[in-house]
Amino acid sequence: MTSATFDFAPLLPAGLPAPAAKWTGLAKYSFIGGNNDADQVPVEGLIDAVNAVLKREGKTLATYGLASGPQGYRPLREFISAKLKRDAGINCTADDILIVSGSLQALDLVNQSLLTRGDTVIIEQETYQGSLNRLTRLGVNVVGIPLDQDGMRMDALASVLADLKRRSVTPKYIYTIPTVQNPTGTILPEVRRAELLRLSQEYGVPVFEDDCYADLIWDGKRPPAIHAMSKTGGVIHIGSFSKSIAPALRVGYIVAPWQMLSRMLALKTDAGSGALEQMVLAEYCAPHFASHVPKLTRGLRAKLDTLMEALNEQFGTAAEFCDPKGGIFLWVKLPDNVDTLKLYQAALAAGVAINPGPEWSTDKAYAGSRLRLCFASPSHEQIREGVAVLADVCRREFGVPARSANVEKRA
Amino acid sequence: MTSATFDFAPLLPAGLPAPAAKWTGLAKYSFIGGNNDADQVPVEGLIDAVNAVLKREGKTLATYGLASGPQGYRPLREFISAKLKRDAGINCTADDILIVSGSLQALDLVNQSLLTRGDTVIIEQETYQGSLNRLTRLGVNVVGIPLDQDGMRMDALASVLADLKRRSVTPKYIYTIPTVQNPTGTILPEVRRAELLRLSQEYGVPVFEDDCYADLIWDGKRPPAIHAMSKTGGVIHIGSFSKSIAPALRVGYIVAPWQMLSRMLALKTDAGSGALEQMVLAEYCAPHFASHVPKLTRGLRAKLDTLMEALNEQFGTAAEFCDPKGGIFLWVKLPDNVDTLKLYQAALAAGVAINPGPEWSTDKAYAGSRLRLCFASPSHEQIREGVAVLADVCRREFGVPARSANVEKRA
Numbered sequence: 001m002t003s004a005t006f007d008f009a010p011l012l013p014a015g016l017p018a019p020a021a022k023w024t025g026l027a028k029y030s031f032i033g034g035n036n037d038a039d040q041v042p043v044e045g046l047i048d049a050v051n052a053v054l055k056r057e058g059k060t061l062a063t064y065g066l067a068s069g070p071q072g073y074r075p076l077r078e079f080i081s082a083k084l085k086r087d088a089g090i091n092c093t094a095d096d097i098l099i100v101s102g103s104l105q106a107l108d109l110v111n112q113s114l115l116t117r118g119d120t121v122i123i124e125q126e127t128y129q130g131s132l133n134r135l136t137r138l139g140v141n142v143v144g145i146p147l148d149q150d151g152m153r154m155d156a157l158a159s160v161l162a163d164l165k166r167r168s169v170t171p172k173y174i175y176t177i178p179t180v181q182n183p184t185g186t187i188l189p190e191v192r193r194a195e196l197l198r199l200s201q202e203y204g205v206p207v208f209e210d211d212c213y214a215d216l217i218w219d220g221k222r223p224p225a226i227h228a229m230s231k232t233g234g235v236i237h238i239g240s241f242s243k244s245i246a247p248a249l250r251v252g253y254i255v256a257p258w259q260m261l262s263r264m265l266a267l268k269t270d271a272g273s274g275a276l277e278q279m280v281l282a283e284y285c286a287p288h289f290a291s292h293v294p295k296l297t298r299g300l301r302a303k304l305d306t307l308m309e310a311l312n313e314q315f316g317t318a319a320e321f322c323d324p325k326g327g328i329f330l331w332v333k334l335p336d337n338v339d340t341l342k343l344y345q346a347a348l349a350a351g352v353a354i355n356p357g358p359e360w361s362t363d364k365a366y367a368g369s370r371l372r373l374c375f376a377s378p379s380h381e382q383i384r385e386g387v388a389v390l391a392d393v394c395r396r397e398f399g400v401p402a403r404s405a406n407v408e409k410r411a
Numbered sequence: 412m413t414s415a416t417f418d419f420a421p422l423l424p425a426g427l428p429a430p431a432a433k434w435t436g437l438a439k440y441s442f443i444g445g446n447n448d449a450d451q452v453p454v455e456g457l458i459d460a461v462n463a464v465l466k467r468e469g470k471t472l473a474t475y476g477l478a479s480g481p482q483g484y485r486p487l488r489e490f491i492s493a494k495l496k497r498d499a500g501i502n503c504t505a506d507d508i509l510i511v512s513g514s515l516q517a518l519d520l521v522n523q524s525l526l527t528r529g530d531t532v533i534i535e536q537e538t539y540q541g542s543l544n545r546l547t548r549l550g551v552n553v554v555g556i557p558l559d560q561d562g563m564r565m566d567a568l569a570s571v572l573a574d575l576k577r578r579s580v581t582p583k584y585i586y587t588i589p590t591v592q593n594p595t596g597t598i599l600p601e602v603r604r605a606e607l608l609r610l611s612q613e614y615g616v617p618v619f620e621d622d623c624y625a626d627l628i629w630d631g632k633r634p635p636a637i638h639a640m641s642k643t644g645g646v647i648h649i650g651s652f653s654k655s656i657a658p659a660l661r662v663g664y665i666v667a668p669w670q671m672l673s674r675m676l677a678l679k680t681d682a683g684s685g686a687l688e689q690m691v692l693a694e695y696c697a698p699h700f701a702s703h704v705p706k707l708t709r710g711l712r713a714k715l716d717t718l719m720e721a722l723n724e725q726f727g728t729a730a731e732f733c734d735p736k737g738g739i740f741l742w743v744k745l746p747d748n749v750d751t752l753k754l755y756q757a758a759l760a761a762g763v764a765i766n767p768g769p770e771w772s773t774d775k776a777y778a779g780s781r782l783r784l785c786f787a788s789p790s791h792e793q794i795r796e797g798v799a800v801l802a803d804v805c806r807r808e809f810g811v812p813a814r815s816a817n818v819e820k821r822a
Contacts, residue, residue, distance in 0.1 A: 006617060006645030008670050011583055013527035019673035022506075023480030034682075036473040043469030050461050050687075058454030061657035062447040062788065069434030095433075101512055101661075104681050116424035130680065172422055206417060234417030246472035248686030250512075259419050262430035269541065270515050271445075274685035275659030276461075377474065 017137065027353035029386025034247055034328065035377035037303070040296045041246050042288065049283035050276070057279065065272040070265055072099025072253075072273060076282035080239075080253050083289065088214065089228035090237065092255050098264060101273040103212045103252035106238040107134055109264040110208055110254070114172045115140050122160060122205070123175040124152050126331070126361045128182045131175060131210070143171070144362030149322060151181055151188035154195040161203045173208040173236070174200060179222050180213035183331045183360045183372040185324025190223040197230055212240040212252070215293050217326035218301050233257045241281055243328065244293055249277045300328060300376055303383060307375045310384045314391035318401035328376035333369060338398045340371045346397050352390045428548065438764035440797025445658055445739065446788035448714070451707045452657050453699065460694035461687070468690065476683040481676055483510025483664075483684060487693035491650075491664050494700065499625065500639035501648065503666050509675060512684040514623045514663035517649040518545055520675040521619055521665070525583045526551050533571060533616070534586040535563050537742070537772045539593045542586060542621070554582070555773030560733060562592050562599035565606040572614045584619040584647070585611060590633050591624035594742045594771045594783040596735025601634040608641055623651040623663070626704050628737035629712050644668045652692055654739065655704055660688045711739060711787055714794060718786045721795045725802035729812035739787035744780060749809045751782045757808050763801045 060066040068074040077094035084090035100106045107130065115121070117139035123131065125144035135142050143164070145156045157174070164171060174196070178188035188196070200207050209226045227237035240252040251273065254264060304323075307330055311319045320333040334340065340356035347354055357370030375383060394400055471477040479485040488505035495501035511517045518541065526532070528550035534542065536555035546553050554575070556567045568585070575582060585607070589599035599607070611618050620637045638648035651663040662684065665675060715734075718741055722730045731744040745751065751767035758765055768781030786794060805811055 004643060006612075006641075006643040006668070008525075008617065008645075008668070010615075011525055011581075011617070012674065013525065013530075016524065016674060017677040019670075020481070020676035021673075022669075023482065025480070026474075033475055035475060038470040038473040041470050041473045043465055043472075046469065046472075047462060047465050050465070051458060054454055054458050054461070058457065059449040059452050061454075061457075061659040062449040062452045063437075064444055064446060064658045066659055069436070070431070071434065101685065102682055108680075113427065114419075114422055114424065119424075134680070170422075201417075204421070206419065206422070230417075232415060232417040234419075242682075247475045248472040248477055248683065250681065250683065250685045257417070257419070258433075259430075262432075263423065263427060265431035266428040269519075269545070270661065271513055271653075272659065272661065274512070274661045274688045276691065277685045277687050280687065 027348060028351035029382055029389060030353045030377060031373040031375070031386060032353045032355050033374060033377070034242060035374070036243065036247055036328070037296070037299055037376050040299050042284065042292055045284050045288050045292070046280055050280045053279045053283040061275055066275050070268070070272060071095070071097065073275060073278035073282055075286070076278045079282050079286050079289075083285075084225070084255065087222065088211065089224035090255060091228070096255055096258070096261070098254045098256070098261055098268070099273050099278055100252045100254060100268070101270070102242060102250040103210065103238050103240040104130060105273070106252050106254045107131055109267055110173075110236055110238070111135070111138060112267045113260060113263040120164065120169050120171045121173055121175060122157065122171045123362065124177065124181065125363050126181075126184050126367065127175070128177060128210070129355070129359050132360070132362070142362055147181065147184055147186060149186060150192060151178060151184075151186040152176055152192070152196070154192050154199070157196070158199055161199055161205070165203060170203070171205050173206050175208040175210065176226070177210045177213070178226060179211050180216060180324070180327040182213060182327070183329055183355070185322065185327050185329065185331060187217070187223065187325055193223060193226050193229055196226060200234055201232060207235045209235055209237045211237060213243055213327050214239070215244040216297055216300060216328065218297055219325070220294060220297070227255060236260060244289070244296065245281065245285070249281065250274060251277050251281055297326065303375045303380060304330065306380045306383045307373060307387065310387035314387050315394075315401045329372050329374045332371050332373060334371070334394065335398070335400045336369050338369045338394060338400060340369060343371070343394065343397065347390055347393045350389050350393050352386050352393065354390065438759060439762035440793055440800060441764045441789060442784040442786070442797060443764045443766050444785060444788070445653060446785070447654065447658055447739070448707070448710055448787050451710050453695065453703055456695050456699050456703070457691055461691045464690045464694040472686055477686050481679070481683060482506070482508065484686060484689035484693055486697070487689045488664075490693050490697050490700070494696075495636070495666065498633065499622065500635035501666060502639070507666055507669070507672070509665045509667070509672050509679070510684050510689055511663045511665060511679070512681070513653060513661040514621065514649050514651040515541060516684070517663050517665045518542055520678055521584075521647055521649070522546070522549060523678045524671060524674040531575065531580050531582045532584055532586060533568070533582045534773065535588065535592065536774050537592075537595050537778065538586070539588060539621070540766070540770050543771070543773070553773055558592065558595055558597060560597060561603060562589060562595075562597040563587055563603070563607070565603050565610070568607070569610055572610055572616065576614060581614070582616050584617050586619040586621065587637070588621045588624065589637060590622050591627060591735070591738040593624060593738070594740055594766070596733065596738050596740065596742060598628070598634065598736055604634060604637050604640055607637060611645055612643060618646045620646055620648045622648060624654055624738050625650065626655040627708055627711060627739065629708055630736070631705060631708070638666060647671060652696075655700070655707065656692065656696070660692065661685060662688050662692055708737065714786045714791060715741065717791045717794045718784060718798065721798035725798050726805075726812045740783050740785045743782050743784060745782070745805065746809070746811045747780050749780045749805060749811060751780060754782070754805065754808065758801055758804045761800050761804050763797050763804065765801065
């Protein structure tokens, strides 16, 4: 036997994603990822909660699924049911909820239970990169619907549905992030939600509603969830605690009719999601969620203000954006000659991490000069400094923002 | 718009598993599942650990992957590296380890990175049901190697590898649970491990070593891991904290060369495994793991004694089994006329849950009169009562154990 290194390469199947690179730490100025504000993690409250719940029920950790079965820790499902009723108008019980390991597992379970290679789905033209990547890897045809300042355009959706029907294609779902859309930050008004449901019903295509940012609205006011407005149960609704409490806790949920929940449960072969994280969330959230969230969003709004000020100061009119009503990201348009995929590389070399637009859109040309900037994690100072560095890189690489225009405007 | 219920059925793809049934609670006498002894969960130690780690590092929960990146919480990887060196002889650093959401996610990541429909893998003839089900669902051909009291038979493995080679089939891996085999409880001796590595090298087939029960050995003595003995790096090693600390904490790990770890990391699109569970395990285990485990195994050994006594008392010679050197389950042979798939139904109706052998074997006929009994979770009293009920059901349904023989033997 030789001691040459075993080579796995001949055994790898076709179609694997590229291997991951070794992790080298976060960028100095990181405007990417759904990370939150470290100062806003309710550490003391979580400590109190974990002490209480472990003292009372710690022994139940000896059993997969605790005493609650495979749908997840029952007190957490009961909290979610009450919260969804209060905030989103959804009428559901703990039995209609499946706790998952972050809403990313929800995406996987919905996709696995509905999609097969060659299927078609409808999504928002600008959308969450993780959703888009999943669909690409599954070999699914995605049709992107353009958005305006009120979210998905219903006229465009109607025309796509009609066109697909003419070609005898029934899409498997209409995926939307209606409440603080990722990355555009828009909120779909109630009247469009009603129209979306009408079209869903007319064409027999369910709605897949991803509400993971819905808690983070500055004035706390949101339209009812699409799930809440449906009279037929043709909506799968997912949510998460990553944005409202802490991203590193991997806890999300799915609300769906049992016909689909039973399918997803059969596909969830992980022996349950992490129980300690479910227990501490239930114990903390029941008394504190409603008061924690407004405090969190005030802090996020202040960081957004810093980001928008810094962009105005550094880019002048060269950076266009709408003031979003909530969330943790800003969708920014730079001049047409800026290629944000190239900017991404140059900025990273200068210590600034951004999300280039084409990775967040089905229309690579439209998104070519756009980018997403996440503002929850960096400090106010990092936001100001990072935007200044980004503007310098833009100037150097693309000649924008023009120094004179900018200086004149602000001087 | 009507308010008829939306029907998802026409949208479901072919080949989905059957929908899950609604959960109705655990059986009165539950001898199934990898659940542990509730009295042995180190609740006080976990509480101390979670307080310490959250006070020190709670704010890092604001960032996906904490400050450690996508391979998982670095202090936990450092503990695992030290533990694997001490207990299993494995030389690896924190960089060679990927933390996953229980070793079930490890199974999925290894399978996704190596297997495609139509591939062939070699496994132990009696094996973990979850591994078997995964392979079946992936459309992979499984070849089972028979076991004896020392685990996988190397003569049978050699002959299968030679036969597959003649047919130009290169299996993607040889999957083994070598250290407290599930369900047989055997431990593969060092000499067989060396032979397994020789065959792996000769045929270019990597070894997939699942060591999730390896901590639970009565005398604490185990052969070196196959990974530790390999000179070529052709072994993927996985483990878990489910059996040694608590099943409801979903934390496992993979040790593999970067060539494979980088592939699995690219497939792990869950934004990291639950951080709080990783943090509390690292904080608890570094000082306490080595003293906790022997206490745990003493308790498990006592429950096994109760189970074996109860079986001898209730079944006499009709129940055959070997006294395992560790673990949480006993693999039992009943008389040939007992069909454990039928027994499963009848026993469940009487309040006793068992694992019927055919679900844990590639040889349904061989395993037809066998069953797996897990003994960690039920109390001593439940074990005695449950075995008595099971014997009654067996008598009623299959005429064994014969009442007279049994009474005569024990009277």
